[in-house]
Amino acid sequence: MDKQIKFIFVTGGVLSGVGKGITAASIGAVLKAKGLSVSIQKCDPYLNVDAGLLNPAEHGECFVTKDGAETDLDLGHYERFLDIELTQQNATLAGRLLSNLIADERAGKFGGKTVQLIPHLTGAIQQAIITAAKGSDVHIVEIGGTVGDYEGLSFIEAIREFAHKVGKKRCLYAHVVYVPFIGTSKEFKSKPAQNALNDLRGFGIVPEIVIVRSDKPAPASIARKIALFGGVDEAGVLMLPNVDSVFKIPARIAESSLMTILNTFTCNVAPPQLDAWADLALRQNKTHRESVIVGLVAKYMDNEDTYLSVTEALRAAAWAENVGLTIKWINAETATKRDFANVDALLVPGGFGVRGVDGKIAAATYALENNTPYLGICLGLQTAVIAAARRAGLADAHSTEFDPATTHDVVYIMPGQEGKESTGGTLRLGNYPAVFTARSKVAELYQNDHATERHRHRYEVNQYYLPQIKAGGVVVSGMSPDGSLVEFVEAPACDFFVATQAHPEFRSRPMRPHPLFTGLIRAAIDKK
Template identity: 40%
Template sequence: MTKYIFVTGGVISGLGKGVISASIGSVLQMLGQHKITIKKLDPYLNIDPGTMNPVEHGEVFVTKDGAETDLDLGYYERFLEIETTKYNSTSSGQLYEKLLSKERSGGYLGKTVQMIPHFTDMIKEFICDGSENYDYIICEIGGCVGDIEAMAFYESLRQLRNDLGINNIMFIHLTYLVHYSITDELKTKPTQNTIRDLQQVGITPDILICRTEVPINDKIKDKLSLHTNLPKSNIIEVKNFYSIYEVPLSLIKEDIHLLLSKKLCIHSELTSNKWETLYNTIMSPMKEITIGLLGKYTDLNDSYKSLIEALIHAGLYHKHRINIEWINAREEMDKHKSIHGIIIPGGFGTTGIENMLSYIQTYRENNIPVFGICLGMQLMVIEYCRNVLNIKDAISSEFSQEGTHVITKLIDKSNDKIGGTMRLGAKKILLTDSKTKDIYRSDSIHERHRHRYTVNESYTSLINKAGLTVPGKSLEENEQTGIPKPITEIIELKRNQWYIGCQFHPEYQSNPFNPHPLFLSFIENCIS
């Protein structure tokens, strides 16, 4: 029978439940358990994070089937080396939409639709969906215990413990021990309160994981054990680390594999520890390079979480530490910045566009490696049209209705909706002879997308002749005519050392054990 591990959080949000959940999944893999999946349940009322401000919520992670999800799914994929889908993520908004749709179509046969049992049943159905394919399902509950939006989720977990049996359910609670610097002591009261909140909804954790800035001594563990009814061996500390990839090792050192094995009846020893090798690489002496990240949402690093991790993966492969130079698109260009290469990620809206174009022109003319992703590629095309092809009013129809639209909307029709209306998910791309093809070592690739605008195909022949080649295209069926139309996916400037833009998001498919080839090539050229 499938066994379930529920990861909850308390005291404050943003403690790293995603990293903990992914680390637990990885520890299970090292125990020889490979039929594992991880699901994220977000209590917020949005359908998905696709329309949320990245500075408030962090990046939107796109799965291979085109679901716009929380960035935690990126952790799941990178730590476990798996691919997630829309079935790995849900929200209160999605579940309410499904519930009301069923009610409107008569699915409840005239019954009064209530939170219990109808909404809680929806939550349980999502959790258990596909259980026949897995031995272990890890579920991360977003937010904190006590949040009003999450009350139905915790009620569902309580019910599942009775439905599935206590031996098939494990609860792991992540909390924060407050370090009061004035007296240099750890305060346990907030953690006592969050455990009490859990117990009030009928849940007692099997393991308590404590985020802490200072080590936990036996006195603190005794106190926590007294107030939580947990043995000291089930109280684990996780300190702040240089790298998130140290977390699985930290959990193993705290014997979490023994606790998992005992509760879940796993009768196997830890196999080879891939994290030990990675840790040794991370902590070894390295040279350093600085990469400029020119973006619209630099006020929150998590807005570019997958991108930062992809750069780190490539840096580790090449034995170089990556320093990120954050460049806000709203700021005018600082020509004194000393960087080895620049990356321009995706984004939306007109803010900072002219500043970004100035950066691109400067680094193109000075033959410094430039890597444009999504919006970044589109801006590379606009800049080239303006300053090389002399199309001075070149612009995207996203930014202005005036001028020469070298970037246009993919679907030219009115649509009042914003969420879920982009080109999303993995698409097949055909490559012609080029540097990019040499990097991939393949004639075709599949990469994930998230965009609404694309290069105007009327101008691709012109920019090709001027030296900005288009070595990668995909075919997309026109929703209005049904006729396949080409979409520019990759551009590159051969005469520069490394000047490549892509419409897709390669960062979604990079992990520390298998860095993405485009990032490997980009960092290699930045080093040289």
Template identity: 40%
Template sequence: MCRYIFVTGGVVSSLGKGVCAVSIAALLQAHGYRIRLKKLDPYLNVDPGTMSPYQHGEVFVTSDGEEADLDLGYYERFTDIPASKHDTITSGKIYEKLISKERKGNYLGGTVQIIPHLTDLIQDFIKFGENEVDFMICEIGGTVGDIEALPYLETIRQIRYLLGSTNVLSIHLTLLPYIATADELKTKPTQHSVKELRSIGIQPDLIICRADRAIPPSLLHKIAVACSIPNNRVIVGMDQKTIYHVPLSYYKHNIDKEILTYFGLTYSDTINLDKWHFIESGITACEKNVHVAIVGKYNSFQDAYKSLVEAFLHAGIHYKYKINLIWIDSDDPDYQINEKLHTIDGIMIPGGFGIRGIEGKIKAIEYARKNKIPLFGICLGMQLIAIEFARNVLGIKDSNSTEFTSNCANVIDLMTNWHNGEEKEMRAHTSNLGGTMRLGNYESILTHGSKIKEIYKLDQIIERHRHRFEFNINYKHAFEKAGMRVGSISADGNLVEALELDGHPWFIGVQFHPEYRSRPFSPHPLFLSFVETLIKQKKHI
């Protein structure tokens, strides 16, 4: 029988509901239960694919090609369970489905309303797959009090009514702000947030209190009394060194015991937390360090590169090295970029869209190529590796991507027609931007004798993609003749998936996004190899 856990947030946004939900999932998973996580986002975009990283942070891509909230990245990294299109929904997507059904005549004769029509569709989404798991853990995006979230909150109220309180647990994550002049944490915002929840018929069963310092027991008791829940279900959620410390922190405060007891399940001390202790010790043991420059254009909001940051942390845990990420704005003048690159051990060129900052990234690639600095390019990073090489090695001075200009030697060009499974898709520069990229898992063949094949130790791989433009395969022969090897190619032989420079310590660009598949207990091989090269070079020096 499936039991439901709903996680809401109060007082302020960005409290870490995703980390909260997945830490609880990790503990239940460690007890041997089957879990599934879902994210319900209130915004009206169909998906975050066309949203600025400054607005929403990174767009995470599932294996089946869904552009999703970055919280799904947490879900995968903590549980090692691949997320899918059935695990993420937005108000835009729900309303789109509702209007589509109305246009088709599904509600013929009736007035289409939020209740029951919209809430029924949300229920269908939440319950999908319930027969396959013991716990369905759903995170409600936004903050209690936001008008956009009301249909979701009404839906979970209905589910509790239909299934009974013994099968549904409501967890409210809230903030206890510290007022410096009074030298105390304040509980009033939490009380008001719970009052808001109650006003729409939801009584939280468990409250997790975020704070940047120790919470006195008297305050926890005050919250329990004011919010009508037992003392032992007001849980301390103090800030941790990293997100990977949160499951053990929750465990120390008995959150798994409280949840299982609430559902009438037997609690056992025989819980396997070995991998979390390993991760914790690995982070603690990171004394030596290497410096990696991230030459990007969304650096002022590092959630834009969340999976990338995590993948480097995973590799650092493996080698017990701290990976210091040096954020270099690719919009900086050339001399500033080169000046900052003098002190680093390796360079990462991440993905992105649009022409801003492109020339700065190309200058960094040129610097890495000429000075034998290990370089790792992902997605747009690989495309810019190709452009830099074409310009400065092959002498094709007008080399560029048609994403940026139509008047160029199109080393990178729009993939105008291709097969997505059994369907043939046609694209043009005027096509819709949303949902028209090569998204999700695609297979590619690794080239015999290539460095990337040596790293993977496989003949073929499956990796996730998120891009619209491709390396123009007509340049393949000229590139390889000049020393830039095609390390991987699509299964049909038409699309270049990786480029690598011969005679360089580590100079690889990949069209896919390996960071999506990295885990703290299973780092991605490309990140491991890149970091290993940096460590070896530093020891050699």
């Protein structure tokens, strides 16, 4: 391991969802703006092997890396803030580590020794951190969950030991806590944060940085109290109330006393160059003469994090085009033509399962028949070809995922995927290339004759039905290089009707929006 790498560990207390991922990503963005090479990693204590089978309504979207890792949505934050592409090494779950340890034990690799959480699991965690850190100046590690969770104890112990192994001067600890406001007494209460810091200290870790989250600005006395009772220098406490955009947090960190700590720790006193972030903030706050409404036809209506990368990609495109954006959530289970008529564009995101699919097919049908700008993602491509086939007279055209008895399976399971429908990690995952049809809309949008996008699917367009799909108004505009898989479709008679089997939202960035989303926003403006 390179002896020069520095490590920043981000933990959380009081409650989950307090903002550890955004904090870790923002610190990384500031350090990258100082000219440092930054890598980042999520260590999750869940006993799942990956995030592929986690319920999106509970955990939010499943983010997919370029090499096909199904991960926690925090990796999406990391990629957007740092403008990098992560891999399997940047997502470490306890389930995978334990599975590997058990496999090694069964293979006799421990030579008959007793396999224990300490030192074997903690050692595996540390090795995963070292592997992910290679080649960087600073490696940031977010520990999932809340300090004190039973399943997370091995991870806390691992990062405590880590400082002794690599040297305490090379490790910095940041703890994110929450301060509630009690409405009845009209005051902020720091006691939960104090307890969370005491819990961390009880495990042998004293943080140099404490990020104090709150719903609204808290008085400076709260910071002083947390510093006093938490054993932290007051300069290391940053009050961070909710802001209207998470992309403003790097600037908040850069303007704070934390920079003295980060400069000393990294041995880098260069001021962070955050001009691009400042420009992004200006565009976010700008009063726009034009505004568009994009209808997001979704089945998960209770947790917007389920479609986090999609909504972030839409916002980035709107910022780039200097237009206001309203995302109208359309319930795919109850959607009507009136819902579709009251928006400037429609977007059908990816998903699995039959619930809400009729509403998504209806959205694609409406877009085709009314020249409404349409972007289909993954399932949104499949619903587009189903809609086209039905328009061509195949009334029961469907996907075998939703109707195994259909006589016109315009979407069917890919060869080799049969029998794996309930198995994790077996989807077509990660980066795959596509070749565009000359002079197609997608070739125009990408300004190229090919593209590589990330995928997460098991079902595919049945090319036997391409003539009927074409008769219904939709043509293939992008294929896998060997011609075996349909990757992009579009409707030539519409001003903007594009769908892809891929997930382009994962490659969008706040300051570098994806061309498919930019195209949708431009088409929505033109429609108005």
